[in-house]
Amino acid sequence: MKQPITTAKAPDKKTDEQALVNSELRYRRLFETAQDGILILNAETGLISDVNPYLITMLGYSREEFVEKKLWEVGAFKDIDASRNAFLELQKNEYIRYDTLPLKSKEGRLVQVEFVSNVYQVGNEKVIQCNIRDISDRKRAEQALLAKEETHWSLIENLPVGVLVHAPDTTVLHCNPEAAQLLEIPAERMLNRKVRDLEWQFVREDGSRMPYEEYPINKVIDSGQVLKNFVMGIALSDSGQNRWGLVNAYPEFDSSAQLQQIVVIFTDISDIKCADESIKRHLEHLTALVEIDRAINFSFDLNLSLATLLTHVIVQLEVDAADVLLFNHTSHTLEHVAGRGFHTKAIEHARQRLGEGYAGLAAQERRTIHIPDLETEQDSYIRKMLLAGENFVSYHGVPLIAKGRIMGVLEVFHRSRVERDDEWLEFLKALAAQAAIAIDNVSLFDNLQRTNTELFQAYDATIEGWSRALELRDNETEGHTQRAADLTVKLARRFGLSDAELVQVRWGALLHDIGKMGIPDDILLKHEALTETEWVVMKKHTIFAYEMLSPIRYLRSALDIPYSHHEKWDGTGYPLGLKGEQIPLVARIFAVVDVWDALRSDRVYRSSWSVEKVREHIQSLAGTHFDPHVVSVCLNSDELQA
Incomplete structure (x- = not known):
């Protein structure tokens, strides 16, 4: 049996045309609303045929100043030779990209952009689309990060050890001058090259050549562990001798435990290879600096940071006692803030004016003060009495300076005469620099916290003042606002709201009737029943509240209660007639609290209701006036039991 022949229906020409129109409309909308600048050029003539609004806004030129112009005829692209050459390259390769291209807006402002151009075939015509993104x-963020990295690296630049930082594939990312000197290879020949491609020749302690797999960087990559106290030789090409180094290397991981970089530290021990104590001291110093730096970076507790610092000062510098005096910028005095190694607590009461005594002189003149024999020196300051019985014979005071400002003074004391070399003094200054950073970090953090606290207290006091001002206008509700706010916060906590959200809940509750400031006294204070016309006016207080509070940015999250606390679960409330869970949760909670406190309070026209009567009344309105779930949670809470 033959199957019936079916024929496909011919496409509707009008439908195709409409689809084309819709497609063009979608493209035009994307073009007009794109958040990148877009230029459309004729690929043959180079004339600009279209420009989107974003680029007009970005560069400040009008549409007329773009259209029918060549790219280099527009002020922002005035580098004529470069623009022409780029256009020729684009015509040839049909693609060109600049990751960073500086343009100038019409008013002369420099705009850094990412510039990508492609050639497209549109029908029989070739067009060029240039996408221009403001970066x-x-x-600026990259420059700020780079500046921060450069500051950190400048510290490493001055360390008396070689430091190399490698990427996980062994590429050299950073190399300080000491490392270049130790390896006898200029830094520029090592940077951005993998270790296997470098001319390093390392030897084992027995003098045999070290295979590539045993290089410290590879040991760390393979094991993922810190490499400590690894002794190896560096074969010097000129002399044929070995320079001996003590290597410590450690991996750094990101938050997802992926290897981020490897830091390799070389200490030249050629002259002191057998001097174990000296080597140990170097390592301990470096470890101390790292531990102090970690204590500073991971804590804003000044006592903890300074305790860590002073512990290392006493151990690493082998001094008998040390303390930190903090500079009070208000009284211009140095005050004891932390100390270790003292026999008595008398030093804790020390106060010394700027310029007085050894510490005052160190701070004022911003230089290290060294007193090798305290017996022959006369410090007129009263602290000489405070140190009686300590038996100190020598003293060092180092000013603590951060960002050009005096932070305080680090003092160290000896009870016996000891000769100290330049290395010891430099390490003392390095520890003082760490102390200054710790104090500065904590000061900045404390100032920020203090400012935030004062600002929050000012907001809170202002809001409470507004609510009290409203209650002064209506004596019958005196105390209602504060009670309702406190109760609403307690109940809202039962619904899992965070502390930050509870602050907004409290503010919203305090301001729930702020809109009544816009209601005339003859209506607001009327004891008789309101007329229908008067009710229309009274109900506007929620709208007035919204209009008053919405312009205040920090109160926008608190608007739910003032604006919606008269909405009802069944949709019969006002001002919007919201229904069910359309009503914000905090407004549903406050609605219960508002009725509870009002009925539990005496009024001129009635006495307060009993707890049971109010509970029954609220329960009866569950599902109509109130959210049934909110009613259940509230009535089962301890707060609404009495």
Whole structure:
């Protein structure tokens, strides 16, 4: 049996045309609303045929100043030779990209952009689309990060040890001058090259050549562990001798436990290879600096940071006692803040004016003060009496300076005469620099916290003042607002709201009737029943509240209660007639609290209701006026039991 022949229906021409129109409309909308600048050029003539609004806004030129112009005829692209050459390259390769291209807006402002151009075939015509993305903010952020990294690296640049930082594939990312000197290879020949491609020749302690697999960097990569006290030789090409180094290397991982970089530290021990104590001291110093740096970076507790610092000062510098005096910028005095190694607590009461005594002189003149024999020196300051019985014979005071400001003084004391070399003094200054950073970090953090606290207290006091001002206008509700706010916060906590959200709940509750400031006294204070016309006016207080509070940015999250606390679960409330869970949760909670406190309070026209009567009344309104779940949680709470 033959199957019936079916024929496909011919496409509707109008439908195709409409689809084309819709497609063009979608493209036009994307073009107009794109958050990148877009230029459309004729690929043959180079004339600009279209420009989107974002680029007009970005560069400040009008549409007329773009259209029918060549790229280099527009002020932002005035580098004529470069623009022409780029256009020729684009015509040839049909693609060109600049990751960073500086443009100038019409008013002369520099705009860093990412510039990508492609050639497309549209029908029988070739067009060029240029996408121009403003990356000025990103560049500024990158520059700020680079400045921070450069500051950190400048510290490493001055360390008396060689430091190399490698990527996980062994590529050299950073190399300080000491490392270049130890390896006898200029830093520029090592940077951005993998270890296998470098001319390093390492030897084992027995003098045999070290295979590539045993290089410290590879040991760390393979094991993922810290490499400590690894002794090896560096074969010097000129003399044929070995320079001996003590290597410590450690991996650094990111938050997802992926290897981020490897830090390799070389200490030249050629002259002191057999001097174990000296080597140990170097390592301990470096470890101390790292531990102090970690204590500073991971804690804003000044006592903890200084305790860590002073412990290392006494152990690493082999001194008998040390303390930190903090500079009070208000009284211009140095005050004891932390100390270790003292026999008595008398030093804790020390106060010394700027310029007085050894510490005052160190701070004022911003230089290290060394008193090798305290018996022959006369410090007129009263602290000489405070140190009686300590038997100190020598003293060092180092000013603590951060960002050009005096932070205090680090003092160290000896009870016996000891000669100290330049290395010891430099390490003392390094520890003092760490102390200054710790104090500065904590000061910045404390100032920020204090400012935030004062600002929050000012907000809170202002809001409470507004609520009290409203209650002064209506004596019958005196105390209602504060009670309702306190109760609402307690109940809202039962619904899992965070502390930050509870602050907004409290503010919203305090301001729940703020809109009544816009209601005339003859309506607000009327004891008789309101007329229908008067009710229309009274109900506007929620709208007035919204209009008053919404312009205040920090109160926008608190608007739910003032605006919606008269909405009802069944949708018969006002001002919007919201229904069910359309009503914000905090407004549903406050609605219960508002009725509870009002009925539990005496009024001129009635006495307060009993607890049981109020509970029954609220329960009866569950599902109509109130959210049934909110009613259940509230009535089962301890707060609404009495």
